[in-house]
Amino acid sequence: MSELKNIPSENIFIGNGSDEVIDLIYRVFANPGKDSVLICPPTYGMYEVSANINDVNIVKVPLLDDFQLDMDTILEKTNSDPTIKIIFVCSPNNPTGSRLNNVKFLIENFNGIVALDEAYIDFRSDRTYLPKIQKYPNLIVMQTFSKAWALASARVGVAYAQTEIISLLDKVKPPYNVSELNQKAALEALGLKxxxxxxxxxxxxxxxxxxxxxxxxxxxxxxxxxxxxxxxxxxxxxxxxxxxxxxxxxxxxxxxxxxxxxxxxxxxxxxxxxxxxxxxxxxxx
Incomplete structure (x- = not known):
């Protein structure tokens, strides 16, 4: 993965699917019963499911009619509610397929964690935010083997971030979270670029x-x-x-x-x- 994405290995976390990465982000950065997450529906459903499992309050700011981020309302919410510790955004977004335009502005104007889900980025790899992780300490970029790599059943998700965040994810993940069979499947796929x-x-x-x-x-x-x-x-x-x-x-x-x-x-x-x-x-x- 380091060679393929041109990202140092210490900036990479491998999870049991992106859903585990989502869950771990809540466990690390949100206090159950106290903190909140902001999501922008319509979007991937597991952000909400995992928030409920982790007892994290959900603040919803729907996408605009053109399926772009409502930045005015997002900033209004984050500036007035200090419990919002995480924002999940998906680009290209599921289910709209739209690329979100204001992600950079969002990262630069929110003090919490911005978790950017790039599950579908391999279909437009020129739009990835991976090169930005060294610039932004609050950015987590998530990608997956489930889409373009055709390994949905293998459950291999990837998070890219600065080393401090990767270290925290490593500390709270279950041992042996990605099976040897799934690791082999991912490695075989990487050999078929x-x-x-x-x-x-x-x-x-x-x-x-x-x-x-x-x-x-x-x-x-x-x-x-x-x-x-x-x-x-x-x-x-x-x-x-x-x-x-x-x-x-x-x-x-x-x-x-x-x-x-x-x-x-x-x-x-x-x-x-x-x-x-x-x-x-x-x-x-």
Missing amino acids: HETSDRISKIMNEKEFLVDELEKLSIVKKVYPSDANFLLVEVSDANSIYNQLVDKKIITRNRHSQINNCLRITIGTYNENRQLLWELKNITV
Whole structure:
């Protein structure tokens, strides 16, 4: 990892998936029953789940209509509430796919920990904040083997930060938190960098194709810009379309409860994407 990311090994923490990293950040930097975390929904659900497990109060500042950070409200909250010790942000964001523009400003204007989740950054690696960890002592960058590296079941998550933070994470992690089998799987994947790069290129090419074809469908109202390996798609009736796709054994993520009439569609293989389009063309709403 040090060689691949050009980051010293002392600035790297390996966790049992990013979810363990999230949990450990709460354990290290938030006092149960006293401190708070700020999150910006719609976003990755485990920030809230883990906060509840660790008895950390949750302050929510929803994203703006363009799925960017509401910096005025965030600063208002952090300046008025000293219990906010952590901010979790996800960029590219899940489930919107949007890259957050004001992360640098956020890091520089918040005295607590900014945990930046870059789970999908391998699909836009030029946008990573990894080079910034030596500049900002309050920044933790999280990445994962679950997406571009195709090792979701292996549970290997990575945190990058200054050595003081890495040392604290090492002190509170369980012993043997990443199994030898999972370590071997990650090492084998790292030895296949060119294959991974080729796979990412194919996914991004398929994404462009899928965007073009989805925008031609009458049931599709909008395809949002995405820096990830999925698309957020506004449709005429998300619940109905989701259920009809399930009947055809096609699984998307119904995000209607968070974002009106939106489905999150992961980019599949060549054949899967064309099957999806075929079924969407024949859906009745």
